[in-house]
Every structure is written in C-alpha cells, then in structure tokens.
Amino acid sequence: MVQSQSQDLPQLLIIRPPSSLAIAESQLSQKFHLLKAWESEPPLDQFLTTYAMLRYPFTQVSADLLRLLPALKLVVCSTAGVDSIDLVECRRRGISVTTSGSAFSEDVADTAVGLLIDVHRRISAADRYVKGLWTSKGDYPLGSKLGGKRVGIVGLGNIGSEIAKRLEAFGCIVSYNSRSKKPSLTYPFYSSVHELAANTDALIICCTLTDQTRHMINKEVLSALGREGVIVNVGRGVIIDEKELVRFLVHGEIGGAGLDVFENEPHVPEELFALDNVVLSPHNAAFTPESVESSSRIVIANLEAFFSNEPLVTPFMDD
Numbered sequence: 001m002v003q004s005q006s007q008d009l010p011q012l013l014i015i016r017p018p019s020s021l022a023i024a025e026s027q028l029s030q031k032f033h034l035l036k037a038w039e040s041e042p043p044l045d046q047f048l049t050t051y052a053m054l055r056y057p058f059t060q061v062s063a064d065l066l067r068l069l070p071a072l073k074l075v076v077c078s079t080a081g082v083d084s085i086d087l088v089e090c091r092r093r094g095i096s097v098t099t100s101g102s103a104f105s106e107d108v109a110d111t112a113v114g115l116l117i118d119v120h121r122r123i124s125a126a127d128r129y130v131k132g133l134w135t136s137k138g139d140y141p142l143g144s145k146l147g148g149k150r151v152g153i154v155g156l157g158n159i160g161s162e163i164a165k166r167l168e169a170f171g172c173i174v175s176y177n178s179r180s181k182k183p184s185l186t187y188p189f190y191s192s193v194h195e196l197a198a199n200t201d202a203l204i205i206c207c208t209l210t211d212q213t214r215h216m217i218n219k220e221v222l223s224a225l226g227r228e229g230v231i232v233n234v235g236r237g238v239i240i241d242e243k244e245l246v247r248f249l250v251h252g253e254i255g256g257a258g259l260d261v262f263e264n265e266p267h268v269p270e271e272l273f274a275l276d277n278v279v280l281s282p283h284n285a286a287f288t289p290e291s292v293e294s295s296s297r298i299v300i301a302n303l304e305a306f307f308s309n310e311p312l313v314t315p316f317m318d319d
Helices: 025-029 063-067 087-093 105-121 123-132 158-169 193-198 219-225 242-250 289-307
Strands: 011-014 033-036 052-055 074-077 096-098 150-154 173-177 202-205 230-233 256-259 278-280
Touching: 025 033, 025 289, 052 289, 063 087, 074 289, 087 096, 096 289, 105 123, 105 158, 105 202, 105 230, 105 256, 105 278, 105 289, 150 158, 150 193, 158 173, 173 193, 193 219, 219 242, 242 256
Parallel strands: 011 033, 011 052, 052 074, 074 096, 150 173, 150 202, 202 230, 230 256, 256 278
Antiparallel strands: none
16 A cells, blocks of 8 residues: 555545544544645645545545546445445445444444433423423423334334344334344334334434435325324434425424434424424434444444455445
C-alpha cells in the first residue's frame, strides 16, 4: 500500500469534519496519516493514491466522488447505515464497504422500546403536565399497558432482533416483516408490511433504507394499523411517507408515534409539536459513549485488517 511521505503510516481520507460523536482524531492519527479533504483545495495528488476512506454520517459517497478517487479500495463507515453510498458503483469498481456491525444495535433497541413505552404510557406528556397543569387541572388521562400488545417489527436484523428480545420480556407478542423469512425464528412472519400492520397494535421500523423501502409505510399501511395503532421509527425518516403520517396523527387516525428520524432532518413538521401522543428524539437513538467507543474499535479493526491484507471484520453484506 502507498505510504504517506511525511509519516510511515497508511493514508486515510476523511471527506468532511467529524461531529462530536465521531471517532477521536487522536485515536486515528496514531495509526493512520489523515488526509482531511475540508482542509485542502482540490485537487490533491495524495487523493489519487488513497486506498481507504472513512465515512462519517451524512457524507455522500456518490459515483462522482468515487471517480475522483481512482485507487480507492475501501469505504469504512462509522455507523451501520450505507444508504448514502453508491453501492452499485462500489461493486462495479471492486470497492469494499464496511459498517459498524452491531456496535449500535443495543442502544437503538433501547430507544425504540423506550419510545414505544413513552407513547403508550404518556410519560413525556405527563412530565409536561406535572410541570404546568397538574395543580389546576387535576388527574391526567391514563396511558395504556405495553404487556400483551402485538408488536410488528419491520426489519429483523441486528437491531430488530434486540428489540424483539426486549419486547418479549415485557410480555408483547412479536411478529415481523423482513426481506426473507428467517427459519431459525418462531415469530410469525409477514411478507407484506400492510398485512403486518393489519395484525399488530404497534409497528417498529428499523429496516435499511433502499429504493424498495422508501415511503414503504404509506397511507395504506397506516390505515391498516388503525386508530389505536402506534408507530415507532428508528430506521430512516423517508421509510415513512411523512406527510401522510402527519395527516393521520393530526386527524386522530392512528394512536400515536415515537420518532427518532425524520424525512428532512433537522426540520420536523411543526404540526407534531402540539400532539401529546407523539414523542420526538433528534436522531440520536444509536449514540451513547459506550456505542461510539465500540464503533471506534470496529472502524480501526477494519482499517488494520485491510492494510494487513486480512479479512475485513464487518463487511457490508448486501443480501
């Protein structure tokens, strides 16, 4: 592999500045010579010989970008999502892609179940009530029990499986929709999201964003979920048709929603702000200090494996 002339370390390209949730630069700079695209005026000759790139959230790895990097052979993601990467172009050019694996799965699952509990038991709304209206308005309306609810999980991968384990502990009846039935599981499988919604009291969305899942939760699915149904989204905002979701919520056509992701982040439909049956979170379900540290270890392990010509630790499996 090509080494940096200034340091005897493998080159690692980073396109945009890291956020506060990203891997500490000190961890990376000990092992790699960092090429920071935002600090240089293109073109940079070093970019032409860069074999590996670290992709932080919200960095678009498009075909146009890849064409500027003729030597690139690896895109390492610090998160599980790959929806902003042109996977077709990567496959065509023989570029490997890795993800954070299961580093964030438990934390996302905790948040998903937390949102579901919050909507059913009205915890956030009750908190606001205690702080402003309890002394003057009296008793607050009752929430509903989580145990015994039929909960459908859309996407039973690492995150979905962790959600299912937690829901079973609460006494929920779990079913799921996925790209294919998983023979090792006993949960009822529905090949149609519409059919899953019609047979559950709540839907939790944690599938990958693809062309097939974009706006998969549409008017028909929300109608099947029904007036008492609750929807939780910890996947991607555009998996749900947000305009339809807002309309259903405002008109009381579904029972409530817990949302960590939105269609046009950070912009959230203001109609949702006044609804006590809607709980909102700023796309941080995955992130805790522990999960970020775990992701950092996986990123570095993948890079070290690549530069040592060893098998990647968490390659993206497009199944």
